[in-house]
Amino acid sequence: MADGIYRKILHARLRGQLSYRGSFLLDCLAQAIAQGGELVVILVLFNRITALGGFSVTEVLLVYALASTAFGMSDLFAGQLNALPMYIREGTFDVLLLRPLGTLPQLMASDLPLKRIGRVFSGLVVLGYALLHNDVVWTPWSVGLLLVTPVAGAVIFSGIWVLACSVCFWLVDGQELANTVTYGSNTFTSYPISVYSGWLRRLMAFVVPGAFVAYYPALALLDKTDPLGAPAWLGWVAPLVAALVAGLAGITWTFAVRHYRGTGS
Amino acid sequence: MIAGTATNVVFGLLRMAVLLAALDAAPGGRIAGYDVAATVTYVWLGQGLLAFVVLWGDAALANRIRSGDVVVDLYRPWDLQQALLAEDLGRAAYCAVTRLVPPVVVGALLFPFRWPTPERWPVFLVSAVLAVLVSFGMRFLVNASTFWLLDNRGVMALYGVATGILCGLTVPLDFFPEWARFALWFTPMPAIMQSPIDVFIGHGSLWLTVGHQVFWAVALFLAGRLALARAVRKVVVQGG
């Protein structure tokens, strides 16, 4: 019922974009390259070395591809949250409150920047390559894991996005701090977490649960033991982590909007 | 400024971790002459230079062209290109204090950092200013393309992502394979970020690096003049 509404909104948004066909292709390309930036780093480094954090080039590419696909999908919807400061500043957030729908889904559906498909696309291409060049044992379970992982990853990223952007209801220039967390976790999750160390790893892998986006599921797909010694079942719990993050994001958003409307302060 | 520096620091930590992990796996613990100290310095200086040279590009002039306000700028008794350059140098001077120094201080205090030898300091300052000039020349051309393309946001987006990879922000250009390095030195890209970093850490030939920057700073400035002259003629003839 309600999703029919959002489908219509998104459909109309897509048509709206076609009115700016001009630089669409270049924009799309730029997005694909932007997401591919990390890919260049990986390839350049492996031109000089044979292993990074205990992983071969094809293994690192699998981690990168899973993270990249998930981030691209999340960016399609949650990326609109970057416009939240503008909505608050210009008072258009009030208009969302005047409609008989939730504010968060309205905001996410406010635009569907098709150019960001470029990011998903570059992720999927590398994913195809990485799957062909790694020894993945294909069972119904691993196929299921492969299908679920990018979706769970996208939900985790989106949840992080919502949590980080909620800061904007309190801080005027909260957006840049939020970007540090969102785009920062995009970079972080593109590599095996064994590359990082100390509090940075603990923070970005477990507090911000970046390790569940690509690293642990990739280990499970590769049937590889974690060089850091984590148990193998962690590769299968990404959907649970995603549900947890989504729940937390929902509660935080409700709290933030309540603050905006004046009861939370 | 605090939020911006926080972003620089987080990305600095992430970049540094990846590069140091690579050094760890490399024979002899170094890649293309970069040891741990050189890599650390490269990362933090790069995070500082990012805002100093406006690596991603800007759109102020493009917006004025699109809105038509540029006509006012063109009829003022000044040289538009030089006026914008002066403005950009002022901005860079301010950024040097607010955005360039903080990440460098973080890197120098917390990690094995390599300061330049005393005689390299003046060369670094010259190289940093040249980097701003080259970046300005590129941004001026990208913005000026709005005179001919109605919607150049695609071009700007492309410029923004290309500089991140090709100017030496994410990985030192000397890590690239031979052919790519060779090709890159025929472009102004290294002059925007990699060159001042090389001068700072004492990597490569000093004079070749600065000479390359001077060449591109002058060439891009002249190209900008030419583009502006043509644009003015176009605006005057077609009335915008």
Add this chain to the structure above:
Amino acid sequence: MIEVRDLRREFRVSEKAGFLRRAHRTVAAVDGVSFDVAAGEAVGYVGPNGAGKSTTIKMLTGILVPTSGTVRVSGVDPSRQRKELARRIGVVFGQRSQLWWDLPLKDSFELLKAIYRVSAPDFTARLAECVELLELGPFLTTPVRQLSLGQRMRGEVTASLLHAPELLVLDEPTIGLDLESKERLREFLAELNTKRGTTLLLTTHDLDDIQRLCPRLMVIDHGTVLADGPLADLRAEVSPDRVLVVDLEDAAPPLDDLPGVTSVRLEMGGKRQHLAFRRDVTTAAALITAVAARAEVHDLAVVEPEIDDVVRRLYERRHLGAECR
């Protein structure tokens, strides 16, 4: 339709107080407002900038939650039942659009139809009516970003009426519009109120809106209601004087000794005289007779005090009162 009791809304304002220290101060934007609006009324809500108009509107429409006091609109509590309220009322903000910027007007309406779950026949009928009365036809397929302000406002009003709300709240609906657009919009709203019985509540700076649309006026200042009542009553209350303007054939000395006249202002060397008179002492007819007995009258007119004057005098009276206290 609207029931407001002791409504209060505070904001915390922080200001610099020395190095790195901030002082917090609580300011009441709305300070104990109570009023009722019955179904079918049309009420104007006026006051200077910062008087608390927008804050009240935001609390009535569920955007802001009151600090204290109660609000019921259309039978629901706006702060608790935001979505339920949204289905029952329509809101037009003069300065923020509810339309989709790069979509044709028609597509925005289609989306709102889906959002408010309006049935297809209802939608077609309501849209057709608005298209006809507001003359939307010529730009129905134009992207909103290309519309003029007047065209866009007509679109905004249509957008807020597609779900046939019982109450329409308008925040500065005519701001920035040209005279013709203003007039067309007022005409439409007046008809909406009288024919369909839609309750109207509007804030405005343009007192012509009130004169034209609202039999009842509420004046707010410093977060409290200064006056509430029919425009004519407020007028009589603050200024019992009316003015008779007479153009005489020949200049005459000031006619200030006629019964009931309180003051006289001369123009054109005494050929035109503005005679202010107490309506409780004499009538316009009696005064005209008295003037005609003294001089040859070429033309005359009876003028009510301007609505701006009424509001200004209300403010003045309040501030005088404050000084006396």
